[in-house]
Amino acid sequence: MLLSDLCRSLRGPIDWYGLQSDQYGVRESKQENPSYEVPEVREVRTCEPLTPSLILITAPAAVGKSTAADFMSNFLKCPILDLSFLQVGDGTLEGALAKSFGIRKNAEFSESLMESQATLIVDALDEAEVRSGQANFRAFVRGLADTASQVSGDRAAIVIFSRAESSRLLQEVFDERRLQYAHFEIRPFGKEQAQRYLERRVSDVYRTRGKEFLHLRHAGPFAEARNILFRVLASAIDSKVDDFWSESDVRDFLGYAPVLDVAAEYLAVDNFATLGSPIGFSQGSGFDQWGLVATVIDQLLLREQSKFVTQFMLMNIFQQHGNPSLHPILYSPEEQCARLLDYVENMSLPLELPAGLPIALREGYETAADTQLSNHPFLRGDGWFNVIFRDYVTARAQRAPQTSETAAKTIRRNLLSSGWKHSPMYAFFSHALGKDSSGRSSSCHSEDVGALYESFKSICETDDQLLTAVGRVASRLVATFSIDRGNEESVGPLHFFTHEGTTSVTFPRELSYANIWEIPEVILGGDQSSFKFGPGVYISSADLLFSSSEIQVYVGSEETPVLLTAKTLTSDSLKIQADAPKFMVLCEEELSFPWSKYQRRIDLGGLAADSREKRALYLELRRIVLRFKDAKDGEAAVYQPFMDNLVIGGNERARKVLDYLQEIGCVSLFRSMYLLDFAKFAALGISRSQLRDLEMTNSAMMVSVDLLKFSKK
Template identity: 30%
Template sequence: MNVLEFAQQLPSAPPPPVVDESRGLSRVANIRQDFVAPNLLEREGPQNAPAVLIIAPAAAGKSTAAEAIAASSNGLLADLAGQRVADGSFVGLLDEGLGEDASLTFKRSLRAGHSTLVLDALDETHVSSSEANFVAFLQGLARFLRTSQGARNVVLMARHESAEWVRFAFDTENVPIAELELDYFSRDQALAYLDLKLDALFRKNERTLAHRQHRESFQTSRDTVLSRLGEAAGYPTLDQAWTSANGRRLLGYSPVLEGLATYLHVPDFRNLDVGHLTTLTDTFPEWTLLSNLMLRLLEREHDKFLNNWLDDISRAMFTAEQLNNLYDVREQCSRLAVRSFKHSTTTDFDEQVPDSLVDSYRAAIESQLSNHPLLATNDQFVNSTFRDYVAAFVLVNGSHDEQRAVARVLRGGSDLPSPGLAPFMLSLLEDRALSTELLDLALASLGAREEARAQYSFSLRSLRSDGLLTIELDSSMGEAPAVMTVPTHSPGTVLLPARIKRLDLTTDDEVRIEGRSLRIGPDVQIDAMFVTLKGAECAIEAHRGLSIRGQIVTADWDQQVRISGQGLLIEAVESEGWVQRFSREPSLSEDRADVQEYYHALRRLLRFFRRTQHVAAGTLAADKEQIWRFVLRTDDKADAIMKTLTDDGYVRYHGPEYRLSQDFLASLALSFEDIGRAIVTPELSRFLHRVAQQAAAPESP
């Protein structure tokens, strides 16, 4: 049963004329031309209840459906937006809007089941009237209906939060109420809705209806865009997206379709870009498209907020830049994250608002958020895609405290990692660097995406020399793997997810792998300063060879460990926990013990050198204070190596830094990564022997 079929079952005695429209009453003559009747799902309540509650998320078309029901049933529409209600307001509303005599006649007709009344915008009046007054209003309505002989001829439209109070009020008055739910559009309904929205857009701009005139070209472009969005939600085919409840919450949601209509509003569909809308490479074209769509939805909310809140006088108190910053995308995502993820870290957005408007601003924000199109309830998103976007936006653009708060919630969530989080994070980064403190969330999301989609896999390689994270994606259909390179920024720690299949990571920082159950392998190589494995259990698949190298590698002694395969290699100068049973020191098997120590000293030194933007190509820089404090002060062999490198001209002083020429590594026939992987060449062995001999030689008098 759709909305119009439901309306045709309602009584249709005409209501009296409205004498005072300020009370929100009106008679709707016609159904809007762009209306597509969504289906109604039966929830609960008796068929002969005097009232019916229709529940839907914000921006799902409740008001449009309310108008259609009123028009089709010849009923009276009560738009409660802007109305303050309390006990007795229901009768007062009718008396003032219709006049006392006409109101008395209408109320009798309503109780007799001959007329229909549609109450819309309950959520708005809930916010403006206070909870106690809102409940009192509903209880008054329920008492009015206690002796009603009608069946479902009083229709209430509300979101889930307000619906709870409707149930409570009718329950306390012992009056039954039926419940229906406004469903998301089906595939056919969504396509019809897109057509009608495009009709309106083309006519508004006095253009030819290109989507009808060039139907085949339009349908191809439309289906391609919808397929992209379906892929973004994790569905390999469009059919699978439409048959999934979560897929329909995205593709069949009217705000998403309205955004798509504006995107498809072009004169020539052959030139439509269906997936390359940001500076991101084409690795995730469907996610760049969806990111762009999400941005449009939030920018529209920004415009709507300003129009609802500011009059001409108040608007003149702000500069154009300040208006752009009010309730912008960042503020919306920040506030939505606080609501949904329930963290307490907040940003003060009120400082740009004049003191005289702060209270008004906060009240308007509360009302706008309560009806935000991304939310199905007060703190639950309409679908997982909206949730992923908000989380990714805060992780990429939020303050450091906000990032940590949201990351903490995501790491503790039972339904995460979500396959959609990483693509949104990467598309929102643009040319900025990804913090390695968030790397675990990005990699866990890519891993979940790999599990969810056929013919999709990814591997990762981090190149220490230039701070880049390289993700190789073997996407589908036998095509060559796509490669995406993302700059990274490390505050000193690289966090990795509990599940790692393929990883080649070399870093100067600490690496932490944390989770309740760790699963590592089969293709993993890690080389870091410190490596920590933290979790209740750890499963390692080492059939193809798995290596973990670090100055210090630690794990818990009581960690339950399961190792399959014989290829596990753990190299560490120091180790703690169960890894001690498998670890060995990096060695030069044919060299003397003191030469091995020089080798460890060289590795320690080189970990402090890195390529930075302020040094010339072919040169690495290291902080003199750090090297002195952590290496040279306590390691005489490292000190001997530095003297030799200085004498050979490979190291020179430059203010607070040491500068190392990469010609030194070339002279050893090694790369920077080779040193980290304990690769030894004859040239390296000869160099270490020379340093050891020079250090052992007596000093000249």
């Protein structure tokens, strides 16, 4: 049902009662808002067959509760008790009405209210809770319940607007008093409502900029751009749904007024055709929508900060000890993110109050911030409103300069735990929030790489392949992720450079199609008992550690086996489930059971240093050649950006091997593809199957010698 239908079930006077003063928190919304988009409401609780004394209407932050209150006031010709600037307590309701109406009119209005012949709207309950403190707020709620219990007519006489979290105390008091009430929730806009609202907001943006309303003049191109934008934003939540407006999670996000407000800024352009380019937004890239989503969420955090500061500065304690210079540091987006993670995920983060906050303000600030947090727009009850907000908060908290290393480490530990349910959003937000000035790469801690892998993996469908490359460049690592979707457009590659001096990576659950080269320390396994390998894994590290108690290897007969090479390998009471040809280990030290079954030895002879380098070059040759896929008779191929960005990356040794293959004519570059000539490669005397199984023939040893000579030139 619509909010207007709910209004018709109530009763208002023929005309306004008329206020003597609007200085005491009571107002009348006499000006009709013709552009108001009447929302749908959903009944959460009913007291039928009994008659409710009051109606509670809840909604998340920024849905437009105050605008809805104004609509009802105008529809019913009834007053609004606006608590947004009041310090509430016992007797606030009666005092505000008496001072606003005067003694005679207040008596007339109160009598009509008790007989359900008039309606009173109470708005901004959540804001009063922040400013007044719990004791005063509870006293006000008890007084409101006392008044509602005296209503004796045949319909509700009091309507209360609040965020869901602030309404809990009301419901507890109402239930204790056995007060009959109905509870409705304002729903986000549906498709048609959102389109109408967005059109008006675009008009507002054009008007502010002093420009012509181009979306009305060019309705067709505007509608196409609007629909693309909706589709792009919806794909951030569920890429598999065509009728995305029918999905509640999508509607909750797209129908959220602040999301539409930001969307209006994007759509108010001079040429709607430009919105199909990367400058605007695009479906083709696979991740462009996340910059837009991040902007929307950032605006919500700034809005919440502004709302808190407005309320906190009206408190007596701030007026005594505060000053305007403190405003920018109060309840910052970064502080909100840290508090939200601590509140919802129980991370026990060391939360620090804003630097420069006077000691006299600290206790009052902490209390007000805790109260405001329980009403945060990113929350629904004690949990997240949706996973989009969770992952944005997590990614931003990790990357905030204000986050201590202890707190960041706690967040990373949670992300790598089995209890964290990964979504693609964390990886995309991490890339968007940490991007450098070029926009091509992002930064992260090396211990974030495993969580990024899990996040990207969560977007993959059955036939998708997540291709991962991680390598060392000086005192940093570079990690590259790309999703290969066969004939469909792929996602990525996305590049991450780790912070200076962070060179240890952990993969907690599984690993497939990954090239990991020259990493000082690689840890496989987390708090789960088993770690799973898929095909196409190559790891080269100084120290390789297994923290799980079991390894399972899933590699098909025609797939590239897992190859691990390390100076030292550490595990404890490990069980390995793998066929020996599909799981191979190279280690400088002699390994004991169960590793001894899978250990291979490559003795290339010669001096020790040259021997190690020949082995390393040969392993790079193996890794590169096995990436080529049969294309046509006599040739195999690999996409150039994939080879250059993922297989080679910053690996100088791998680059030398590719240069060698090109110099001897085995590999050539044609348009955007590297081509491998089977006949010329066969002349080397080694086959791809021998490479796959690490068969060290005389020809293989000759090739490794040639590789070493070439690399020294």
